[in-house]
Amino acid sequence: MASLKKNLVYNYILSASQVLLPIISIPYLSRILTPDGIGRVSFIDSFTYYFISIAEFGIVVYGMRAIARQRDDRIARGKLVAELLALHVVTSGIALLLYAIAVVLAWKHIQDIRLLLFSVSYLLVNFFACEWYFLGMEQFRYITLRSLATRLLGLVSIFILVKGPEDYYLYYGIVVTAAILNSLWNNYYLFKEVPIRFKGINWKQHIAYTKFTWLISLTYGITLLLDNVFLQLVSTAAAVGYYAFSMKVVKAATVLLTDSLLVFFPRIVALVREGNKAQLQAVVARNIQLMVFFAVPLSIGIFLLAEQLIVTFLGNQFMAAVTDVRILTLFPFLRTYNLFLSKQILIAYDQEKLYLRGLLVGGLCFMALSLLLSYYFADVGACWAIVGSEAITLVINYYYARKVAAGLSLFDAKGFLHALGSALLFIPVVYGISKVADSHGMVLLLSVAGCILLYSLVQLLVMRNAFALVVWEAIKRKSLQKIYHY
Template identity: 30%
Template structure:
């Protein structure tokens, strides 16, 4: 019993730190994006998003699946420093070889592609991320669940980037400076990570490095990640090739908002992963099942009201974050909102279940099917519906992916989605949506309407969930009462 309490407290702390970290990852873009979109406009923003999407492919290829595979290996061997050090050395050597090859190919592509050569300075600046992501080895810190360090480090670089943005980026001609600020955080974080690794591993040379062994094991994870990135970034690349930078800019605003939310869910989901892997290896199936059910219920508890609220306020949100120049982003944003719930469920099935139970082949198969469907749909829908066609393609391919994941994952973890708790979330989210629409009608056309309606929506949802005696809301209220009680006793 005491051991379970320690596990629960540790998981709660990691979850809290990850929520803080991901909240900051949302907060800073919310502060900077309205400024960036109004300064760079669709054309300037489109250039950066087009090149950045291309660079994302090269980062994944250079990573060779090691960020995910390495996290799993560190979670397994973190109690044996000597063996862990050898494993990390092997993975770093493999990662370095892949990075050198991939970065060389990237440079050749930029030099010989007319479209990319015209943006060679931008390609070089953003391409630095390919190199420095390798040296960051964030997967070591995640494997040790050192989320306090990761949270503080990210916060420092986010503040620095924020200050420099407002000081240095003044017009659409400053898009190269903005690109430099985008890579500042990953480069700085990677350098700090590398020099602090001695806390967890030794730098002595070992005999018989087994690099080939890891290549065989990491290959499926690598191709899976590549297909996942293809799903996320394909539309921006194709829009840049078929239409123009302005269309990429329009799409990127909608995509940016969706990805910020999806990123929060993914990071929260990764908080559970080391613990799930650890207990799967101990054959503690009861505790694993408890965690997986809690995980799926939590993401539904958060994502359903999020989707309803964002749909009702989509016009106001796009205007607030991007201005009149990006009004065409509203429709693709509404279409892509469904991706939030698809990815939330996918985090549990694709990341937690398949990785923990070593079922990467199934994950790869699913993403390949979804990726192929996405490619075909993009070539059909973009010429017909432009930016909205890209939004439809990525949304439908995400739906296919999560549907297949659900089908295959049930064999290993029969997670129950159709619960009373999740039904409560749906009912209260719909009620919240009605309140938001009525409030909009009463307050319109007052410009800061969103600043009033969002808190109203949050209060309505959580109050309703508390009235329905929802498990998560009850737990949150219990923690708050305890904190208040402890504070009063200290006084």
Template identity: 25%
Template sequence: MSVKKNYLYNLIYQIMVMIVPLLTVPYVSRVLSAKGVGIFAYTSSIAQYFTLLGMLGIGIYGNKMIAMTRDNKKEMSENFFSIYFLQLIVSLGSVLGYLLLVLLAVRSDREIALIQTITLLGTVIDCTWFFSGLEMFKKIVTRNLLIKCLSLVAVFSFVKGPGDLDLYTFIMCLSAFLGQFLMWFYIRNRIVRVKITGRSVRKHVVPVLMYFLPQVAMQVYFVLDKTMIGWLSSKSEVGIYDYADKIQKVAIAAVTSLGTVMLPRMAHTFITGQKDQAKKYIMKSLDFSTLLAVPIMFGLAGIAREFIPWYMGNGFVECATVLILISPTVFFMAWSGVFGSQYLLPLGKMRAYTISLYVGAVVNFLLNLVFIKPYGSIGASIGTLAAELSVTLVQIYFVRNDIQWKQILPKTVLYVGAGAVMYTVVSLIGRSMGVSIITTFVQITAGVLSYTAMILAAEYAGHGGIILEEIRRKRPSYKSNG
């Protein structure tokens, strides 16, 4: 299947993973309040550590191995069974460890924490990486559309007040589990029966651990923020930060989806020796990611103050400041997604990739310690922004000799300039119209039109200059005879 179709399918997939929480935000934020939302986010953050442990680095490693061997059905099947057997052992151990922690150490919100176990059970049967490696994103999208729509209906039908936090948690966790379960109905005809041995399983242990190390770092600055806010501040602050983070993640799905699609394609391209083609993919991907990330970044910052109050209610007004602070991470994650997921990982440069993520994790942890206690969710935003910037800078250092900077930097300056104009337009509209859903609609429409107009005008001017230069070059010269 083409990269364009896979990108569109994965874009839908990434958006659907986040869309249900966003569609329910105006309702849930008012029904459960910031505290209830914070309790869910805090217990979920703890469960996610064990999800990480249960999957090791299998999500990315399995994706890559299936992509590399998909032309040989027997070899691909051997990889699938041996990798999944390893996943089964580790994930079951992770579930047991989480249950022991909750029963022995968790005092408040234990019931909610126990319900989160359902999400961990989804990790045990997770085989999404197999279909990603085959670039079969249509299957993944179909599954999520069905499950997410059902969970959306369930939330509005059954969650009626603060006392229904346990029911809300159950619905969200069960939807994640069912999403993984349904994928097994598609897998039967894609593999053949093969015999696996202890040796075939053990050969994947070291590579999986190599992919696990960067995942630990990613978890530190994707999830640790919420855990540390819960430790050092309050559950309400967790809820404020969590909802700003959800909005930002949905917005960036348009950009990060390309990295998920390109990982198996780049792995297959490199393994078949098509290095020149791989470099073309990288440059096109970087240009496209930047083109999308810049208006998303400026757009989020521009609409935040008028959008948050009507969307979430007055209890989440502080969420606007958090969203503005973390909006530049959209741009940083777009670039690190290209350099990391589409270049360093497919090439097997795990050391460079891991170093970049650990630098980000350390920066995030240290700044969280300094800023969360006095500033709560705003302090965590500072740590997140600094972490993403540091990851991007380190990855730029490692790929500095392989990227055609003279080609990408002028376009980046153009996109940022157009984005700045867009931000000015959107902000002026917000100040003049005030807080309302109509304001947000007008802001988004005006932002899209102004950014697009600026890009098209620059492209037209650039082509016009090229044409004039070509005319001058071809024009015959007449010398005077005196």
């Protein structure tokens, strides 16, 4: 239990850094760089990462699970690592070839050799990516400290090197360098810790197991990584800039919630295999309670404070993105609920094929909606496209989850109404504060504090919400374990 509690702490530290560090860097970057420059970086970053996903070939999920099974056998681990690294080198070579073809076709949307060189550098270093090893060995302390070090170094570099609109390529260079440092750091510790020999290995045997998870990852990446790419293909770099930073604001608010749900996954898998339906329902109910309790007020709060968020974090030159943020307020709830249905239900029941079907339909809908709506409505169209595709995927996932987990309750209507009723009280709070506060930043600060306090009190004292009571007990005992106890 001590190990689990430590891993939870490191997981929260890492997740918090994903939220807090962008809160520091985004306001600076949005005022130094133009929407056009940010759009260029967002395009090449998404473009590059999709080919990294192609190269990954499902090795991350498969490798993490396989390493966990061999963690006590150092020799077997070394052989497995060598085989998976060799497989990744082969798939990375194929991905690099496809990348070269795509660059030729999409060059008019890049048009900067400096961005291209940084992109290629990361692709080459990524040939020996091995993050899966440290995840499988549950070395969360190492992962957290390493990531914090590179992220902080990147943050400092941004303030030192990015001084004007023309420095957008340096911003991308810093992002890439941080990722490269992570990869090289991993390689150093991996080769130091594990005896690796490439002679006489059989890397082909793993293809049958990795290809399916690869298809899931690749399809999932359509909305996760190609949104900026599709928008750039039919619109302008400035539109990509508005959309990309709007998504950064919304995703930063979603990270802690989605990461919290992942902590439940191993326990759900174990309960499904044990056939313990009563305890399984209890764990699933806790997942839903957590999701609804935080996602609903988060979405409503972002909608009401969209203008204040944009002006405070991005600056006046991004005022056109206010509409984007308001459309994307549905995203935290949709994405979190989709994660719950897919990971906690479908994958836990070994129904990856059903999960893939939902992703394929949602991905195809996103491609069609994105190209069509972005062509006519630029960044606003892109926002509607991703929200619409998430909603479509949610309907499909819910249908499949109901069939697979027959008898399990997959939604908490009472908790949802509690959350919605409590969060609607934000409207007079935000309206009243906006009438008396003298700046957008002050409105944002006072509204967030006031809404959190009001929501907590209403849920706890008026609604007597079950999850609110659990959270309150955990706070009094200063223990995360209480929240994750079923």
